[in-house]
Amino acid sequence: MTVALEIAVTSPAGAATARDGGADRVELCVGLELGGLTPSQALVEAVHETGIPAHALIRSRPGGFVFDAAEIDLMERELRAVLRSGAAGVVVGALRPDHSLxxxxxxxxxxxxxEVRDTAEVTLHRAIDHAADPVAAVALLADIGFTRVLTSGGKPTAVAGATTIARMVDAAGPVQVMAGAGVTPADVPALLATGAAAVHLSAKRAAAGSAHDGVPMGGSDDGSAHFVTDADVVRAARAAVDAA
Incomplete structure (x- = not known):
């Protein structure tokens, strides 16, 4: 089985770094520090121009995954917009109040x-890690029409959830299971031992000189630096995947 490497990025520069480091695709979002939010149309267009397949996260706000009718309508509009702007696929998720899909x-x-593009790939994001039973949930995805699922096995990191990820691989049928959350290149062998079809990591580092002090720009702004994609980490992850 050929294992794919996916890098989470937030910019065209990050997408180009992932491409040059050997990534197979990128997940595109903004607000990684919030768990990721929907990228703008312009950002999707610019990343599409780098040539690497980009799967756009569709998440209209931070927080949980139980959405009201207005939020669902907005995300459906965002979904159409990113696919029409060049995204190869979308990354979505939603839960009921009882933590079922x-x-x-x-x-x-x-x-x-x-409807927008019959070749569009659809990934279920880590909402599945908040489901009451991730293994039972993954067994439903093929019938719904998903291409793949990103999961940490219901744990804070994919390595901690490796045992559950292996069970999810067995239950997923044709749906690809992608291991992600807190992944470093050193974790790759353990994650591939689960049978996962792909590994996902942000490969990020703080951008030099990007921290700021003084007037906060919002309630959660602590003046920290923003993150960029680290070329060395991408290359190391690619080498680890190829060596496994």
């Missing part, structure tokens, strides 16, 4: 993606 909403997202 919101199958009705997920079917709607998948159907909308396929």
């Amino acid at each position: 919101d199958v009705d909403v997920l079917r709607r997202f998948v159907a909308t993606a396929k």
